[in-house]
Amino acid sequence: MSKQDLDSGSVKTFWHTTSHILAQAVKRLYPEAKLAIGPATDSGFYYDFDVPSPFASDDLVKIEAEMKKIVKEKLPLERFTLPKAEALELMKDEPYKQELIAELDGEIVFYRQGEFTDLCAGPHLPSTGTVKAIKLLSATGAYWRGSEKNKMLCRIYGVSFPKASLLEKHLEALEEAKQRDHNLIGRQLEYFTTSDLVGQGLPLLLPKGAKVMQILQRFVEDEEERRGYLLTKTPFMAKSDLYKISGHWDKYYDGMFVLGDKERDAAGEEVLALRPMTCPFQFQAYLTRTRSYRDLPLRYNETSTLFRNEASGEMHGLIRVRQFTLSEGHIACRPDQMGDEFRAALELAHYFLDTLGLHGDISYRLSKWDENETEKYIGSKEDWESAQDFMREILRDMDVPFTEADGEAAFYGPKVDLQIKNVYGKEDTLITVQIDFQLASVFGMTYTDIDNVKKHPVIIHRSSIGCYERTLALLLEKYAGALPLWLSPTQAVVIPIGDRHIDCAKEIAGKLTANGLRVEIDGRSEKMGYKIREAQLAKVPYMLVIGDAEMQSGEVSVRSRKDGNAGTMPVDDFLEKALIEIDEKS
């Protein structure tokens, strides 16, 4: 439902009531089903059921049909409350509802529609009759209360509208989103591929993808150098000893590719592991000599390839992979420099996001530890809270809107995560900036302060552009494959109309290439319209047509992928125009 039709509260109410209709339909068709929870989401609703065998797609068709009957029955929704004991009695056949009721206080709120009653705080529509258009989208598994320790339930996702035309529009929009999916266009446009033989989560970047990656990396490394970073190149693997100090061996073992195992390690054999992070390596660089307070802040950056053994169901295109490249940096600074450095790290990220056109799609999250699971983290409660308070204050001071999330921190410190949504609305972290009071002392990193006392620096862990693979994926989705000129792997294709124009085309392409443009010639014996179509579909920004007229005048006929035929102009004019556009990164 679009926001114009209803405000978001009403939309949620509408979807929430639809989820009750879903549950009612399921209960009618599968009386043995036990009800869990069924909320509205940002894009529809779902309901979780405990059923003997998971729903198949045929079942969804039946359930949808039953839901339509319930709508036709125009059942009124009636709110009522019960004291806890009676509530438990009412839900005596619903163990999940009982579990929820047990945790509630005061009067328990229910909603009733026809023969169906559900535990629910509401609010709801007055009648089931207004839910005219319903589509059940998928049936998947979901753990009860979101914990993999619990039973897996069957979740049905759906969406609904007061009018069929709105549903159609919504489904069309979903279809359009699919056409922007990097996993589709990235393969179609040959940015990347995968191979069953290479393995899951290990995409192969093809020339176009590799070119964009190179452009981004040069851009990032150059900008970071300007901002006082020193580039390191550290190994892809290290002995278990290093990870034992950093804590990864204990806290992150399952996430690492270990060339060996714990048994061999325990037997004293050398066991190497691929790095899941760069921190401990750059810390070793810090430790090469004694540091003075005058050396700080010391900013290391590295275009760092990392390896993380993700669970097999997690991998997704270029967004979740097992090997990826991060612009990773670590800043060692004094406490009095921490504020400026933290802020500068965020500002650098803003600069990159602005340049890429992604800033508007970002939301900020202060990712804190989980006070109830302190064993997952290292360091004292005081350190954690002061770091979290500090980050919160800087975010407020920078006037950045943000949310806070418990249990999302790294094991060594809280983070500010810059979150971004993919084309389906699924959120991932793109960039992260972290403050760490732990690892400097763990690794024995010190500096001699002005008072001649050895102290531990504060470490800021930061990425500045996000993992390159993920960034590429989001750029492809953002621009539907038509990347800005400066990022386009091929910036222009020269199209000679006939064979006799090929030499002239080569000359023009040569001149543009010599001036730094990435240019190709399409010299095939095909009709011009065909070549233009192919270049358009490949999202090449400019097509330069060369025929008799251009050969005579020494001009080129310019076509832009966006605006079509732009008429003829001297080659130098096109070059100048293109160079300006590249320079502006627009």
Place this chain on the structure above:
RNA sequence: GCUGAUGUGGCUCAAAGGCAGAGCAGCGCACUUGUAAUGCGCAGGUUGUCGGUUCGAUUCCGACCAUCAGCUCCA
């Protein structure tokens, strides 16, 4: 890892317990082209992999691998 779905030529998709087919892409020939598809021809397959059932499996069954959606986890 868990739940569900899917896997047929480079791509998009047909068919089917008994000789696997089309369009696009590719290659060849002709055409020398004026802003989104020139025509004709050729070639391309151990139907993801490995087992099982069967006279016969690409089709049915099982395991594995990969892809997709979701959960959990995470950059």
